[in-house]
Amino acid sequence: MMYTTSTLTLFILLATRAQAHIGAYHKAMYCRNGFSNVEVPAGRFVADPQTGLDWDEFWFRGKCKDFPPPDGEFLELPAGGYATLELAGNKAATSINMGVRNLTEWGDGEEHPELEHRVALNDSLSNCVGEPNLHALDEANASGSALAIAYKSDIHTVEWSDLVVFSVAPNTPWRRVAKFEVPKDMPACPPEGCICAWGWSPDWCARDNLYMNGFRCKVTNARADAPRVAPAQVAKWCEVPSEDGACVAGPKGIIIHSQQDAINNVPTADITSLQKTQRDGRFDVGHFRSPGAFLPPSSFALSSPVFGVTSGVVVLTSGFGGVGYNEKMGFMPGAQNDIFVTTNPNPPTVVVPNGNGAQRPMGQCRANFNLKKRSLEPAPRVRRSRFWGSLFG
Ligand SMILES: *[C@@H]1O[C@H](CO)[C@@H](O)[C@H](O)[C@H]1NC(C)=O
Ligand SMILES: *[C@@H]1O[C@H](CO)[C@@H](O)[C@H](O)[C@H]1NC(C)=O
Ligand SMILES: *[C@@H]1O[C@H](CO)[C@@H](O)[C@H](O)[C@H]1NC(C)=O
16 A cells, blocks of 8 residues: 555544554554554554453554564663653554654654643543553553563463562553563573563543553663563552452562453452552542543543643652552562562462463362452443554454
8 A cells, every 4th residue: 555645644643633642653563554564654562551352452453463563673672771662552653653744742742732741630531641641640550560571482372470560660651651661580482582561551531441552672781590480470459458459579460350251350349349448649539440431421422632731740659559560569660579489479379371361370260350340331432443443354
């Protein structure tokens, strides 16, 4: 398919106008052109929320697993350094597009001076940042996102316990470019590389949505004697350890909620229960652990992007945040230095796959995960123009 400059510009304009959420872009991503191997200049591809999916659809975004990056492309993870991803609503707003549009600091390709020093005055939906659709009131309210790694080269063989969160970028997604600190002890990957995933669970300004997308990656500067990464354990809520129990220390895996009950590792009951609310909050306490999960569809529809004209200093805290990649789930900001066989305080129990790729310790009852039937309505259908429909194949 050929594009003239003007159709290309129109195409990109249409692309970025559509309300997009946020995905992680890099040239070594899976689904870089959607379900296609033809290079296109723009596409949401990995930026739509994932809700109510089964394992095959959720894990690395289903069919995206069959659309790998070109040979030789890797997301580089320098041991002791930083890996860089672009968090954007559309490939057109990233540096991996076909180079016809200026990049901005923001994930929608527009200038947003009003976001630079934004401090939301309250948690009303009218204060949600809608463009880019960051699912946050301001930078301090951005819940944090994570990078995870599996020491396997074939994405189709990666199971839940293989994929270990090694880095958390607190208060992301916010700006387009996000840096993820890489533990200095990360071992090298097999010659064909490792498989990585970006994960995000917004805490506010959202309904029950979750994000993951995949990359081919490799660790650079690895020490020859670097320890192995131990299998992932299920993260759990530990806002007040004396009441909630201690945080899970050591390697933890991808958070899964709001999908089919069988694959959730955070039960729907835990994020929608009045008995299980957050104990701290910037504006008030007592919000659901994933408050966005509870916004009724009508209020969601009413939330149009309004940018408060604010000034002042955003005080970044990493102590806030619901069920997501933050301290309330036991994820410290930055490099996760406790993921190795040498540092994991909990020697891995023998695990059995549950048939969905998720895992549970041997002998542990399935009920510990989730038996409760999903009671929420599905998230609002994401509008996708016919244009996008055709790109998605
Ligand atoms: C892109 O940026 C350059 C340099 O800042 C500027 O001259 C040009 O007008 C910009 N183009 C667009 C389409 O905004
Ligand atoms: C919340 O803040 C917005 C301004 O961003 C303001 O218009 C609105 O009245 C505030 N709501 C409450 C309940 O204070
Ligand atoms: C975002 O703001 C809401 C409302 O105050 C709060 O409950 C939540 O903990 C905040 N999330 C983060 C990550 O700061």
